[in-house]
Amino acid sequence: MNKKLAVALSGGAVLVLALSGCSSDEDKFTVDDWAKKYCDAAQPQIKKRAEAEQLIRSTASDGKPADIQTADSKAFQDLSDADKGHAAALRAAGTPPVDGGEKLVKDAAAEFDAESTAYLNLKKQVDALDIQNQQNFADGLKPIAEGLAKIEQNQTARQKLRSGETGTAMAKQPGCKPVKPSPAAGSVT
Structure with a gap:
């Protein structure tokens, strides 16, 4: 009688495991799930970036030094x-279930972190410019423009992330779609 009870209990345990869906496809974290998690968190950063880039483009290069500096x-x-914010969103989204996914996220997040620091350095350089002397100000903008161009060229890890399964x-x-800056983004306050 004890053998029958043990067989019944072990059979019941197998049935419970099967019904609980331990091997169900529903529990799998897909690349689309990862992309949704990342893109939803990245959307505000995409908008902030678009507005900042619009602000730079809309500021007249021959304007007042104080306006350009601001x-x-x-x-x-x-x-x-x-x-x-992009780096944090990548880390929070976790590892996409693709070959080399951990490295893709790690490298792209590190690239965002490095770029963040580079932009802060440009901000410090701009803030230190002499706005009283137009020529000195113009001369000071040249290395800043070169620094900006250098930042924009170094996006290798993000290009890898935007390719293949993760890019698709x-x-x-919708959260990863480009956004148009708000009309107020181009105005200097």
Whole structure:
């Protein structure tokens, strides 16, 4: 009688495990799930970046040094904050279930962190410019423009993330779609 009870109990345990869905496909974390998690968290950063870039573009290069300094300083701070937010969103989304997914996220987040720091350095340079002397100010903007161009060229890890399965999954997500800056983004306050 005890053998029958043991067989029944072990059979019942197998049945409970099967019904609980331990091997169910519903429990799998897909690349699309990862992309949704990342893109939903990244959307505010994408908007902040678009507005900061618009602020830089909309500031007249022949404008008053104080206006240019104010606009560029704000834009560089916002770009730094956006990149820091992107890195945090990547880390929070976890590892995408693709070959090399952990490295993809780690490298892209590190790239965002480095870019965030580079934008803060540009902000410090802009804030230190002499706005009283137009020529000195213009001369001081040249290395800042070069630094900005250098930052924009170094996006290798993000390009890898935006390619392959992760890129395809991200492209499907509304949160990763480019956004248009709000009309107020171009005005300097």
